[in-house]
Amino acid sequence: MKKIIILLLTVLPLIACNNVAKTQKAEVKTIPVPTFSADSAYKFVKAQVDFGPRVPNTKAHDECAEYLVSELKRFGAEVTEQKANLKAFDGTILKSENIIGSINPSAENRVLLFSHWDSRPWADNDPDPKNHKTPVMAANDGASGVGILLEMVRLMQTDKPTIGVDVIFFDSEDYGATENMKGQDTEDSWCLGTQYWAKSPHIPGYTARYGILLDMVGAPNAVFYREQASDYFAPSVVTKVWSQANSLGFGKYFIDQPGGSITDDHVFVNKITGIPSIDIIHYDPNSNTGFGNYWHTTFDTMDNVDKNTLNAVGTTLMHVVYNEK
């Protein structure tokens, strides 16, 4: 008996070791990351711009909403249309729609990716004051982030990531008041769709490991600094994304230095839901506004969207998502 026990004891650790080895092997197994297509993402950006400025309460806005919903469905996502009448700072009721696409909807561990899809109704930063009431085409400030996310959902249809992914296109982000406008100028006049969702998410008690916002992610030679609110609420997520970008050779886009602090959708997601969220946003330390010179002007057109930048951001995010276990 003794011998057997000894034998068992010697065999058991071997079995245990073997199991450990197997487990470790399973953990290091990497899921192939589908190749991001910048051509495809570019087409998704252009398709939105072709509707015209997607200003709430306009035909172009409604048509684009239908397009985004049908594309998400076509790529196999579970779609939720969250409609709400939201009151703008000037009293206008904005017929808004947050569009949510879920991949692996039953997975417990989830990542949230988001962008705003509406266009600003006023090019109030245009150098020509005559254009200050003209709607912004928002090729970069809106459509670029949505285009990258649509391409990611398209790729996830064939080779699903391990974790669940929720993509949200938020509405009525860019209807906010600036200092030169009459009316109440508060931070809360921006990001109305996001504020609404964060207070009443599409799934009660919704949570995610972290959230990533894409905003103005398509300009030629855009640079993304570590945005300060992101670094305050979710420094490890910023580090994860910026190091992934650097290891893929996109260090000229993702600058590992502090940038500005920006009131954007991620701030409300952080403050209201507690999901640690970051903002990948084109920041120009040399411009007066902190943004690219196209920001809230009539030049925010397709000329302002570059496939190399879409590729840098899209490829980085594909690796980030597919590395999640």
Ligand SMILES: [Zn+2]
């Ligand atoms: Zn904007």
